[in-house]
Amino acid sequence: MIGNTPRNHKIIALFLLGFSLFYFFGSFRLKMGTLKIPGPGLIPVVLGGLLVFCSGFYLYRVVFQNRRESMGKEGSAEGDKNYRAIAGVLACTLIYPFILEPLKFIIATFAAGFIMLFLLRPRRPLSSGFLALSLAVGAFLVFSRLFGVALPSGFLENLIFRIGG
Amino acid sequence: MLEITQGLLGGFATALKPLYLYYALLGAVLGTITGVLPGLGPLGAMAILLSFTLSMDATGAMILFAGIYYGAMYGGSTTSILLNIPGEAASVVTCIDGYKMAQKGRGGAALTVAAVGSFIAGTISILGLMVVALFLSDIALRFGPAEFFAIGVCGLILLMRLSGGSLLQSFIMILVGMALGTVGVDFLAGTERFTFGNVELGQGIDFLPVAMGIFGIAEVLTTVAEKESLQTVQKVKMRDLLPTMKEWKRSIPAMFRGSFLGFAIGLVPGPSPVIATFVSYISEKKISKNPEEFGEGAIEAVAGPEAANNDAVGGAYVPLFALGIPFTPAMAMVLGALMLHGLTPGPNLIKEKSELFWAVIASMYIGNFMLIVLNLPLVNVFVSILRVPKNILMPVIVIICMIGVYSVNSSLLDLLMLALFGFIGYILRAVGFPVAPLILAMVIGPMIETSLRQALNITGGNIGDMIFRPICLTLYILASLTFAVPLIMKAIRKGKG
Numbered sequence: 282m283i284g285n286t287p288r289n290h291k292i293i294a295l296f297l298l299g300f301s302l303f304y305f306f307g308s309f310r311l312k313m314g315t316l317k318i319p320g321p322g323l324i325p326v327v328l329g330g331l332l333v334f335c336s337g338f339y340l341y342r343v344v345f346q347n348r349r350e351s352m353g354k355e356g357s358a359e360g361d362k363n364y365r366a367i368a369g370v371l372a373c374t375l376i377y378p379f380i381l382e383p384l385k386f387i388i389a390t391f392a393a394g395f396i397m398l399f400l401l402r403p404r405r406p407l408s409s410g411f412l413a414l415s416l417a418v419g420a421f422l423v424f425s426r427l428f429g430v431a432l433p434s435g436f437l438e439n440l441i442f443r444i445g446g
Numbered sequence: 447m448l449e450i451t452q453g454l455l456g457g458f459a460t461a462l463k464p465l466y467l468y469y470a471l472l473g474a475v476l477g478t479i480t481g482v483l484p485g486l487g488p489l490g491a492m493a494i495l496l497s498f499t500l501s502m503d504a505t506g507a508m509i510l511f512a513g514i515y516y517g518a519m520y521g522g523s524t525t526s527i528l529l530n531i532p533g534e535a536a537s538v539v540t541c542i543d544g545y546k547m548a549q550k551g552r553g554g555a556a557l558t559v560a561a562v563g564s565f566i567a568g569t570i571s572i573l574g575l576m577v578v579a580l581f582l583s584d585i586a587l588r589f590g591p592a593e594f595f596a597i598g599v600c601g602l603i604l605l606m607r608l609s610g611g612s613l614l615q616s617f618i619m620i621l622v623g624m625a626l627g628t629v630g631v632d633f634l635a636g637t638e639r640f641t642f643g644n645v646e647l648g649q650g651i652d653f654l655p656v657a658m659g660i661f662g663i664a665e666v667l668t669t670v671a672e673k674e675s676l677q678t679v680q681k682v683k684m685r686d687l688l689p690t691m692k693e694w695k696r697s698i699p700a701m702f703r704g705s706f707l708g709f710a711i712g713l714v715p716g717p718s719p720v721i722a723t724f725v726s727y728i729s730e731k732k733i734s735k736n737p738e739e740f741g742e743g744a745i746e747a748v749a750g751p752e753a754a755n756n757d758a759v760g761g762a763y764v765p766l767f768a769l770g771i772p773f774t775p776a777m778a779m780v781l782g783a784l785m786l787h788g789l790t791p792g793p794n795l796i797k798e799k800s801e802l803f804w805a806v807i808a809s810m811y812i813g814n815f816m817l818i819v820l821n822l823p824l825v826n827v828f829v830s831i832l833r834v835p836k837n838i839l840m841p842v843i844v845i846i847c848m849i850g851v852y853s854v855n856s857s858l859l860d861l862l863m864l865a866l867f868g869f870i871g872y873i874l875r876a877v878g879f880p881v882a883p884l885i886l887a888m889v890i891g892p893m894i895e896t897s898l899r900q901a902l903n904i905t906g907g908n909i910g911d912m913i914f915r916p917i918c919l920t921l922y923i924l925a926s927l928t929f930a931v932p933l934i935m936k937a938i939r940k941g942k943g
Contacts, residue, residue, distance in 0.1 A: 289877050297618060304625050304640075311639060316907030319899045321632035321639055328628070332621045339614055366670040370844060371869055374663060377848055378861035393848070394841055401670060401837035416842060420849055428501045430853040 287343065294340035301336045305329030369400035385435035386425075390417035450576055457804025460505065461812055466805065469506045470813045473513020478821060480514065481521020481537075482828050483839070488518035492779035493658040496786070498850065504787035505802050509809040511780050512763075516568060516810065519719065519756045520817045521828060523560040527748070528553055528682065528829055536719035536755040539727045539747075546743035552693075554686030557825055559697045559745055560752040561818050567705040567753035568814035571760020574709045575767070576807055579796065582768035586793035589917070591900035594769075596918040598894035600925035601765075601773055604714060605883055607928055615879050623887025624894070626651050634899060646859045653782050653889060655851045655863035660881050661775070662847040663868025666840045668875060682825050689745070697749035700730055704753030711754070712761015714773070719755040719762075726754035760810070766791055767803060771890060775882045778889045786854070 308329045314320025373393040380389045394413035399406055421438060424430040432438070460466065480491035491514050499507035522537030527544035540560065547556040589597075606616040629640045630650030641647040689697070707729065708722040730750040731740045740747050763780075765773045770792030772778040784791050789799065796803045821828065851864045874881050905911035913919060 286877075289873075293873065293877050293879070297622075300622070307640060311637060312635070316902055316909070318907075319902050321635045321637040324895045324898070325625070325628050325639065328621055328625050332618070332625065335614060335618050335621060339618060342614070363671050367667050367872070370663075370667055370670055370840070371865065374844060374848065374865035374868055375862070378858040378865070381852070381858070381861070390845060390849075394845055397841035397844060398838070401841065402835075412838065413841075416845060420845060424498075424849055424853060428498050428853070430501075430849070431856060432849075432852075 290343040291340070294336065294343050297336040298333070298340050301329065301332035305333050366400050370397055373397050382433050385438060386432040387417045387421055387437045387441075388435075389433075390420060450580070453800060453804040454576070454808060456801060457806075457808035458812075460801060460805035461509065461808035466506060466509050466809060467812065469502065469509045470513050470809045471816055473510040474517040474520075474813050474816045474820065477514035477517020477519075478521035478524075478817070478828055479517075479831055481518035481523075482525050482831050488515045489657075489661045489776050489779060491518065492776060492783075493654070493662050493847070493850075496654055496658075496779060496782055496850065496854075498853070499783050500786060500854065504784060504789055504799075505805045507783045507787060508780070508802065508806045509813075511783055512806055512810050513813040513816075515759050515776055516564075516756065516813050517817060519752075519759060520561065520564055520821050522755075523564070523748075523752050524557065524821070524825060524828055525832065527556045527560065528825075529832070536723055536758075538720070539723040539751040542727070542741055543744050543747035546741070547745065547748065550743050551686070552743065552745075554682045555689035555693055556745065556748050557682065558687045558689055558822060559693065559701075559749045561822055563697065563701040563704065563749045563753040564756040565814050565818045566701045567708060567756040568760065568810065570702075570705040571709050571712070571757040572807055572810050572814075574757075575760045575763050575810075578713075579764050579768045579803075582764060583793040583796045586769050587797075589769075589793070591897040591904065592912045592915055593917050594771075595894055595897035595901055595912070596921045597769060597771060598890050598897065600921045601771060602883070602887060602890060602894075603925040603929055605773070605886060607932070616883050619874075619880060619883040620887040623884040624891035626656070626884075627888045627891030628895070634896065644859070646857060650892075651863065651888075652855070652857075652860055653778070653885075654854055655860045656867045656888060657775070657779065657782070657885055658847050658851055659864045659867025659869075660871030660874075660885060663844065663864060664871030664875055664881070666843050666847075667868065667872040669836055670840050684823070687822055687825075693745045697745045700746035700750040701753040703729070704750035705757045707750075708754030708757030709761040712758035713764055719758040722754035722758040723751035726750040767796060768793060770795070771893070772886065775885050778885055781889060 304325070306329075308322055308325030311322025311325060312320035313322045313326060373396050377389060377393045380392065384392065391413050394416045395410055398409035398413055402409060418441065421432060421441060425432050425434075425438075425442075434442075461470070476491055476495070477488060480488060492511055495510065495514070499510060502510065519536060523540050523544065526537040526540040527548050530541050530545040544553075544556045544560070547553060602620050606613060606620060627650075629647060631638050631641070631648050638648060704722075704726040707726050708719075711722040711725060712719070714721075727740075727747055727750065730744075730746045731737050734740065734744065734746060736744065762774045762777050765771050766777045766780060770781075770790060772781045781791055784795075789795060789802075847864065848861060851860045852858075854860065871881055874884075901912050902909075913922060
């Protein structure tokens with residue numbers, strides 16, 4: 282899946298070229314101005330042009346120049362990686378923004394923490410749950426009380442505030 | 447001279463206040479911990495703590511960050527020597543001879559030499575920072591937009607050369623970073639660029655979620671991808687910490703050589719502490735009477751590089767304080783912290799906020815002293831941190847990153863950016879793209895654009911007027927040489943081969 286392989290270089294090169302083209306054509310909507318009075322589009326057009334050229338050249342290099350070298354090398358640098366953990370951590374960071382405000386800080390943080398801990402140490406669900414709860418409550422106390430950060434609060438958060446005085 | 451003495455005394459008066467001493471201690475301890483932990487590094491720690499500096503004043507934030515940076519350099523050497531694990535990239539060289547010394551039962555002496563070397567280097571770098579930053583800031587007051595544009599462009603060219611990876615990959619990362627820097631309302635014309643009607647994007651892509659994603663989350667993803675391995679942690683006895691007279695004699699000159707070399711390299715854009723250690727190691731080997739001992743436990747090979755990496759830290763502060771330009775990713779974090787407090791670094795900062803500048807200088811000295819007092823007796827405590835399982839530590843880091851990003855603007859978009867750039871950072875690292883140029887270009891890019899547009903306005907669109915100014919021309923020639931000479935040499939070698 283993810284490793285320093287020729288196939289992945291090609292995917293990255295394609296993605297970079299796509300981004301470059303999108304940025305380059307998007308920058309034409311902005312006013313270029315003149316050299317005397319440069320507009321907001323001047324630098325984006327120059328950057329976009331360079332990006333298209335460089336990413337195009339990079340794609341050419343990884344597709345054509347490394348073709349011989351890549352023969353038989355596909356997957357050679359994949360290694361024995363824990364993709365379940367990577368996917369889990371990524372999923373948690375992606376889902377967290379969407380559950381933070383509806384579920385409020387402690388439940389959302391507990392959920393994200395528990396899922397990550399459970400994925401990384403699946404044989405210990407109970408201790409993962411306890412650790413995640415401690416992490417959520419501890420983080421709330423430290424960041425909200427100590428650092429004065431305004432975190433989304435509901436019943437649980439208010440209760441902790443009342444207990445804490 | 448009187449100005450320096452007065453400034454420094456004033457700085458000590460500020461930095462010795464209990465609150466700032468606490469920040470210096472906190473930074474030193476946190477820095478040592480992150481230096482000990484493989485992967486996280488000073489940058490990750492700064493990224494995580496950046497948002498929390500909001501609850502401090504600017505001086506406190508700077509003191510904390512300086513402590514983290516120095517502490518990480520100290521901490522990295524500990525695991526390199528005792529476990530052959532470089533806590534961060536600048537400690538890789540220390541592994542070679544430091545670990546060999548530990549295997550021969552001289553690990554304690556290597557730790558002491560590394561700590562004393564770091565202390566001496568820290569002191570020299572602070573002196574250098576004071577003098578060079580003040581001198582440079584005086585000159586920089588006469589700089590116009592054309593000069594700042596030249597400095598920014600040359601900085602990025604040097605960064606491209608030195609950041610590792612292929613030149614093309616580095617250049618693409620610089621362009622992507624600069625492109626990201628153009629998102630938001632263009633403040634010269636008031637035009638929205640690449641915002642897609644999103645109000646939050648109008649303020650631009652915030653540096654914090656990008657940096658924390660690329661350095662914090664991506665590091666966690668890289669770490670969790672690897673299988674857990676248990677570390678056998680060696681104990682160091684207090685009596686073993688003392689080097690012999692012969693070891694002192696061999697290491698002290700190396701410490702001074704490493705210090706001066708490290709400071710000079712620290713002024714150059716790129717991963718200066720890492721480069722400084724390699725250059726110091728090679729030069730120590732070249733001038734050594736016993737080069738055959740290198741790789742087998744030569745104490746100069748620990749003293750020189752350890753001094754060099756600490757001194758490069760001080761050197762890296764010079765362009766930030768004097769010119770307002772961060773030349774390393776860690777300095778971009780420091781810049782971010784200053785900007786969070788409404789301060790714009792540059793030649794005027796040293797004049798207008800001199801108490802902050804001098805307090806940071808003084809706190810660096812205090813931090814260095816704290817590190818040497820704390821780290822040697824507590825070496826076993828810090829090393830035992832490695833016993834905390836990664837599968838507990840990593841989720842904690844992710845949660846801290848998420849809260850850290852959210853706490854600055856209470857923005858869900860920032861959290862999504864964190865996740866997105868965490869993934870992008872992981873992929874880019876996995877395929878060998880250097881990510882530091884992206885972050886630096888994102889920070890320096892808007893400054894380069896503003897300077898260019900202002901310079902073109904001033905010169906009436908005459909590019910020649912922008913180039914053929916003494917400082918600009920010198921910088922362009924130097925950058926061109928840095929770029930071209932290695933390519934020419936390579937071509938010559940190829941031709942001969």
